[in-house]
Amino acid sequence: MRQATRTKKPDVKVVILGDMNVGKTSLLHRYTERKFKDTISTVGGAFFLKQWGPYNISIWDTAGREQFHGLGSMYCRGAAAVILTYDVTNWQSLAELENRFLSLTDTANADCIFALVGNKADLTDPFAQEPDSESESDPQPVASCPTPPASPVQHKQVSREDAVALYARVLRYKGLDEKTCLPAERMCFETSAKTGYNVDALFETLFDLVLPSILKKRSEGEATVDLETPLEVRRTKAGCCA
Amino acid sequence: MPEFDVIVLGTGLKECVLSGLMSANGKKVLHLDSNPYYGGESASISPLEELYSRFRVPAPDKLMGRGKDWNVDLIPKFLLANGQLVKMLLYSEVTRYLDFKVVEGNFVYKGGKIHKVPITEAETQASDLMGMFDKRRFRKFLSFVLNFDESDPRTHHDMDPRNTSMREVFRHFDLGDDVVEFTGHALALHANDEYLEQPCLLTINRIKLYSESLARYSLSPYLYPLFGLGELPQGFVRLSAVYGNSFLLNRRVEEVVLEGGRVAAVRSEGEVFRCKQLISDPSYLPERVKKVGRVVRVLCLLNHPIKNTHEANSCQIIIPQAQLNRKSDVYVCLVSYTHNVASEGKYIACVSTMVETGNPEKEVQAGLALLEPILEKFLSVSNLMVPADDGRRSQIFISRSYDPSTHLQTDTEDIMDLYRRITGSEFSCRDPRDADADSDE
Numbered sequence: 001m002r003q004a005t006r007t008k009k010p011d012v013k014v015v016i017l018g019d020m021n022v023g024k025t026s027l028l029h030r031y032t033e034r035k036f037k038d039t040i041s042t043v044g045g046a047f048f049l050k051q052w053g054p055y056n057i058s059i060w061d062t063a064g065r066e067q068f069h070g071l072g073s074m075y076c077r078g079a080a081a082v083i084l085t086y087d088v089t090n091w092q093s094l095a096e097l098e099n100r101f102l103s104l105t106d107t108a109n110a111d112c113i114f115a116l117v118g119n120k121a122d123l124t125d126p127f128a129q130e131p132d133s134e135s136e137s138d139p140q141p142v143a144s145c146p147t148p149p150a151s152p153v154q155h156k157q158v159s160r161e162d163a164v165a166l167y168a169r170v171l172r173y174k175g176l177d178e179k180t181c182l183p184a185e186r187m188c189f190e191t192s193a194k195t196g197y198n199v200d201a202l203f204e205t206l207f208d209l210v211l212p213s214i215l216k217k218r219s220e221g222e223a224t225v226d227l228e229t230p231l232e233v234r235r236t237k238a239g240c241c242a
Numbered sequence: 243m244p245e246f247d248v249i250v251l252g253t254g255l256k257e258c259v260l261s262g263l264m265s266a267n268g269k270k271v272l273h274l275d276s277n278p279y280y281g282g283e284s285a286s287i288s289p290l291e292e293l294y295s296r297f298r299v300p301a302p303d304k305l306m307g308r309g310k311d312w313n314v315d316l317i318p319k320f321l322l323a324n325g326q327l328v329k330m331l332l333y334s335e336v337t338r339y340l341d342f343k344v345v346e347g348n349f350v351y352k353g354g355k356i357h358k359v360p361i362t363e364a365e366t367q368a369s370d371l372m373g374m375f376d377k378r379r380f381r382k383f384l385s386f387v388l389n390f391d392e393s394d395p396r397t398h399h400d401m402d403p404r405n406t407s408m409r410e411v412f413r414h415f416d417l418g419d420d421v422v423e424f425t426g427h428a429l430a431l432h433a434n435d436e437y438l439e440q441p442c443l444l445t446i447n448r449i450k451l452y453s454e455s456l457a458r459y460s461l462s463p464y465l466y467p468l469f470g471l472g473e474l475p476q477g478f479v480r481l482s483a484v485y486g487n488s489f490l491l492n493r494r495v496e497e498v499v500l501e502g503g504r505v506a507a508v509r510s511e512g513e514v515f516r517c518k519q520l521i522s523d524p525s526y527l528p529e530r531v532k533k534v535g536r537v538v539r540v541l542c543l544l545n546h547p548i549k550n551t552h553e554a555n556s557c558q559i560i561i562p563q564a565q566l567n568r569k570s571d572v573y574v575c576l577v578s579y580t581h582n583v584a585s586e587g588k589y590i591a592c593v594s595t596m597v598e599t600g601n602p603e604k605e606v607q608a609g610l611a612l613l614e615p616i617l618e619k620f621l622s623v624s625n626l627m628v629p630a631d632d633g634r635r636s637q638i639f640i641s642r643s644y645d646p647s648t649h650l651q652t653d654t655e656d657i658m659d660l661y662r663r664i665t666g667s668e669f670s671c672r673d674p675r676d677a678d679a680d681s682d683e
C-alpha cells in the first residue's frame with residue numbers, strides 16, 4: 001500500500017453524485033489537474049483534499065464499482081454540498097438523479113447546498129467548445145480530433161429549464177423553502193470536463209458557498225479525537241502484538 | 243464467467259475489514275450481501291421507524307424526534323483506542339472517512355452498585371473496588387504486567403508465560419478475589435472465569451492493551467464512531483471500492499460450488515462468479531458452522547443518562563458473572579445524541595449476555611434495572627455460531643458471530659485469526675505513523 005503523507009482532517013465535505021459516464025471523475029480530474037498543485041489525493045482518486053485559504057475541503061467521488069451498486073449512507077454523511085451531475089445529451093442521466101441518487105442525500109447536512117451540473121456541454125454548445133484561455137495546451141484533444149467540429153454535433157436533450165425545474169423539486173424533497181435557498185440560476189451549471197468550460201466556476205462557487213458551514217461547524221466544536229496523533233507514552237515492544 | 247481472487251459474502255464489520263485489507267493487498271475482490279444495506283448483523287438501523295419494523299414492535303403515534311436522526315446499532319460495541327482494529331483503520335487510512343469520540347465512562351458492577359474503573363493512581367487509591375493492602379499489591383502486579391516482555395525472561399519473575407496459569411500469577415502477587423474479578427473482567431475483558439486456568443500470556447497482553455488504550459485519551463480506553471458502528475463497515479467498503487473492487491447489494495446467494503473439496507465459485511441469481519478463496523459470515527453457510535450458544539440483547543431507548551455515571555453520555559458497565567451467580571458476564575453500554583445516533587436528549591443502551599436459562603430476559607434484569615425508566619425495549623435472542631473448521635482445505639473462511647461483549651476485543655482477535663489463515667501471514671501491527679515505530683526495530 002502506498003504510504004500517503006499525513007493530512008489534516010477536512011473542515012467540510014463536498015460530494016459528487018451522478019450516473020455512470022456523465023463525467024464526474026473527469027470533472028474532478030479537470031479541476032485537480034489545473035488547480036490542485038497543493039492537492040493530496042488518495043489511491044484511485046476517490047477522495048481529494050483541497051486547501052482553500054485556511055480551510056481543508058474534502059471532495060468525494062465514487063470509486064470503482066461503488067457507482068453501480070455500492071453507495072451506502074456514509075457517502076453523503078455530513079456533506080455540506082452535493083454536486084448532482086448529469087449529461088446534457090442524455091435525458092435519462094437527469095432522471096436518474098431524482099430516481100436513484102436524491103435519496104442518498106438524506107444523510108447530508110440539513111443545510112446542505114445543492115448544485116446541478118450538466119456536463120459534456122461542448123457537444124451541444126459552441127461557447128463550451130473552446131478550451132478556457134488559462135488552460136495549458138493539451139495535446140490529447142488535438143490528436144483525437146484534428147478537425148474540431150464547427151457546430152454542435154449532438155442534440156441537447158436536457159435544457160436549462162429542465163435543470164431549473166429539477167432544482168426546485170430537489171429543494172421540495174429536502175423540505176427547503178425556495179425563497180430562502182440559493183436561486184436556481186446560480187446553482188445550475190453547464191460544464192465541459194473536456195474543454196474545462198465552467199469547471200472552475202462550479203468548484204470555486206461551491207467552495208465559497210460552504211465557508212459559512214465551516215465556520216458554523218468550528219463554533220459547534222465536536223469533541224472528536226484524532227486517531228493519527230502519535231502515542232505520547234512509550235510502549236514496550238511486545239505491546240503492539242496481541 | 244467473471245473470476246476473482248476472493249469472494250466475500252456479507253458486509254458485516256469483520257467481512258468488510260477483511261475485504262478492504264485483501265483489496266489493499268492487491269487481490270481482486272467481489273463482495274456480495276443479500277441485504278440492501280451495508281453492515282449485516284453489525285448494521286446501524288435508520289430511520290427509527292425501521293427499528294420498530296425490524297423488531298415487529300408497533301411504533302408509537304408520536305416518535306421521539308426525527309426518525310432520520312437515529313442510527314441504532316444492532317450490536318453496539320466500542321473500540322479499544324490502542325487495539326488492532328484502530329491500527330487497521332489508520333494503516334488503511336479509513337480514518338479519513340470517520341470521526342470518533344472517547345467513551346466517557348467505564349464501570350464495573352459489584353455488590354449491587356456500579357463502581358468507576360479506576361484510571362489514575364489517585365483513583366486507584368480512592369477506589370472502593372479493593373481494600374488498602376490489595377491496592378499496594380495491585381500496583382506491584384500492574385507494574386509487572388506493564389513491564390512484561392514476552393521475549394525477555396528477566397521480566398517474567400520466574401513464571402513461564404506459556405505454562406503458568408493466570409491463577410498462579412494472581413496468587414504470586416497475593417491478590418484477593420475482588421481484585422482478581424475486577425482485573426480479569428474489567429481490564430482483561432474476559433467474559434467468564436475460564437481464563438484463570440489458561441496460560442497467562444493472553445491475559446497479560448490484554449491488560450497491557452487496556453492500559454495503553456487508556457493512556458491514549460485518559461478518560462477511558464474506548465472509542466465510538468459518530469453515526470454509529472455501522473459506519474465502520476462502510477469505511478472499509480470505500481477502501482475496497484477505491485481499489486476497484488466490486489459490490490453487489492441485495493443479491494441472493496444460491497450456491498457455493500466446490501471442486502475437489504475446494505471452493506471454486508459462487509452462484510448468485512443465475513450468474514456464476516469464480517474465485518480462489520471465500521470469506522463469509524455464518525448466515526450464508528449454515529451447514530459449515532456450528533452453534534455454541536445463544537446471545538440475548540435488549541436494545542433500550544432512554545431519555546436520561548444512567549444513574550451514578552456522572553451524567554456520562556457514553557459508557558460501559560460490566561457485571562462480572564460471579565456478581566449474579568452466572569457463568570458469563572452481563573454487559574451494558576450507552577451511547578447518545580452526542581454521537582449523532584439519537585435525536586436530541588435521547589440515549590440508546592444495550593444489555594447483553596450469553597443465554598443460560600429458558601428465560602433470557604430475566605437473565606439481563608440486573609442490567610435493565612440500572613437503566614430505568616426505559617422508554618422502549620427491543621429484545622432479540624440470536625445463535626452464537628462458529629466455523630466448523632479452519633478453512634485451510636476448502637479455502638472457505640467463516641467469521642464467528644458477534645459475542646455479547648460491548649467491546650470489539652474478541653471480534654478483533656477473530657479478524658486477526660481469519661487474516662492469518664487467509665493470507666498465511668500475520669497482519670503487520672506496525673503503524674507507519676507511530677512515532678515509536680523506528681525505535682521498536
